[in-house]
Amino acid sequence: MDFEEGTLYLCATPIGNLSDISMRVIDTLKEADLIAAEDTRNSIKLLNRYEIKTPMTSYHEHNKYDKAQELIRQMKEGKNIALITDAGTPAISDPGEVLVRMCHEAGIRITSLPGPCALITALTLSGMSARRFCFEGFLPAEKKERREVLKMLATETRTVILYEAPHHLKETLAQLFDAMGDRQLTICRELTKTHESSFLTTLSGAIAYYGENEPRGEYVLVIKGLDPEVQKKEEQEAWKEMPLEKHMAMYEEQGLDRKECMKRVAMDRGISKREVYQQLL
Ligand code: SAM
Numbered sequence: 496m497d498f499e500e501g502t503l504y505l506c507a508t509p510i511g512n513l514s515d516i517s518m519r520v521i522d523t524l525k526e527a528d529l530i531a532a533e534d535t536r537n538s539i540k541l542l543n544r545y546e547i548k549t550p551m552t553s554y555h556e557h558n559k560y561d562k563a564q565e566l567i568r569q570m571k572e573g574k575n576i577a578l579i580t581d582a583g584t585p586a587i588s589d590p591g592e593v594l595v596r597m598c599h600e601a602g603i604r605i606t607s608l609p610g611p612c613a614l615i616t617a618l619t620l621s622g623m624s625a626r627r628f629c630f631e632g633f634l635p636a637e638k639k640e641r642r643e644v645l646k647m648l649a650t651e652t653r654t655v656i657l658y659e660a661p662h663h664l665k666e667t668l669a670q671l672f673d674a675m676g677d678r679q680l681t682i683c684r685e686l687t688k689t690h691e692s693s694f695l696t697t698l699s700g701a702i703a704y705y706g707e708n709e710p711r712g713e714y715v716l717v718i719k720g721l722d723p724e725v726q727k728k729e730e731q732e733a734w735k736e737m738p739l740e741k742h743m744a745m746y747e748e749q750g751l752d753r754k755e756c757m758k759r760v761a762m763d764r765g766i767s768k769r770e771v772y773q774q775l776l
Contacts, residue, residue: 500573503566503598505591507584507610510713511688513544515611521545523608527577531566533589534581541579554578559590563597570603584612588632588658613686614656617715620693621654621681624720628654634667645674648718650726655718661710668705671718672698679719685712731765739774 504523509515524530524547531554532538538551554562566576578585578594585591585607598605614630629651635641648655648671659667671678675698682701683693690712696704698718734742742763746756757775761768 500575501570501603502575503570503594503603503605504575504577505585505595505605505607506577506579507608507612508538508541508579508582510582510611510613510616510686511691513541515687516541516545517608517610520608520610521547524549524577524579526575528574529566529569529576531562531576531578531594533579533591537581538579549577554590554594556590559593560597563594566594567597567601567603570598571601582611582613584610587612587614611687613658613683613713613715616686617681617683617693617717618654618656620683620686621717622695623654623679623681623717625654627652627720628656630656633658633660634670641670645670649674649676650721652720652723652726654720655716657716657718659714659716661712661714664710664714665702665705667716668698668702671716672702675718675721681717683715683717686715688712728765731763734763739771743771743775 504527506520506523507517508520524542524545527549530538530542530547530549530551532551533553533555535551535553541547542549542551552562552566554566570576578591580586580589580591583589586595595605618625618628631644631648634644634657657667677697677699679695679697680701681693681695685691686693737745739760742760743753743756746759747753751759757768757771761771764771
């Protein structure tokens with residue numbers, strides 16, 4: 496294989512089943528000068544299985560900035576570096592994202608070798624709309640930020656994909672229920688591993704299930720987006736909490752004539768102009 500000098504190769508590795516790896520990733524890992532791995536103890540199993548003898552160095556959450564500078568220095572000297580993270584596609588909810596950003600800024604060539612990714616595997620299994628989806632990764636740990644994201648997700652009409660660790664699953668399901676109401680979701684667990692499972696349920700059903708069964712393993716949650724019709728109804732109900740006269744006054748203050756105000760009020764509340772007129776009498 497012809498390597499251009501000083502390139503960063505993002506190599507997707509298995510998310511469970513060690514056979515899920517491409518020939519190109521194996522060749523690249525064999526021929527790179529150095530492998531930067533998130534957890535070298537974990538990755539050694541993969542390297543042994545494919546008889547990859549390339550030296551490894553660690554690149555993880557706690558050294559991601561300093562180590563990135565060191566790796567960039569080596570690539571500038573002409574070394575080819577392959578990045579692998581704990582599992583799946585580098586830069587998806589892992590420190591790879593920082594290295595990629597810094598390489599762009601330093602003018603280092605980067606290429607990505609596609610392969611396993613938990614979010615895509617889960618989405619394909621979910622039975623939810625895969626035409627429009629959004630990936631949120633792990634919800635923020637910080638309380639205020641987390642509340643804001645949950646609030647935003649409550650009105651998201653696309654399919655929502657989240658990662659979660661087993662020891663946080665119950666709390667997250669409860670918070671999702673509080674923010675979004677009851678929703679369909681598919682819980683994908685231990686993908687590509689011996690105990691893989693995916694089941695379509697609801698947030699309330701999942702809360703009940705995990706009330707009796709302790710979560711174990713790795714999880715991806717795929718949640719049905721808010722039905723636009725339901726969203727419209729909710730917005731109309733919210734408008735109806737405002738007294739009709741106040742609603743009219745709001746538009747009148749914008750300088751609109753009375754006929755236009757009635758038209759807008761009717762639209763906001765999902766009622767006819769005639770109803771607005773009658774209620775104003
Ligand atoms: N880069 C990875 C990818 O491409 O999917 C994700 C890394 S992130 C640090 C780890 C999270 O991904 C886990 O907590 C879990 O939510 C999800 N995950 C990874 N492997 C999984 C698997 N085999 N089954 C279910 N979820 C998985």
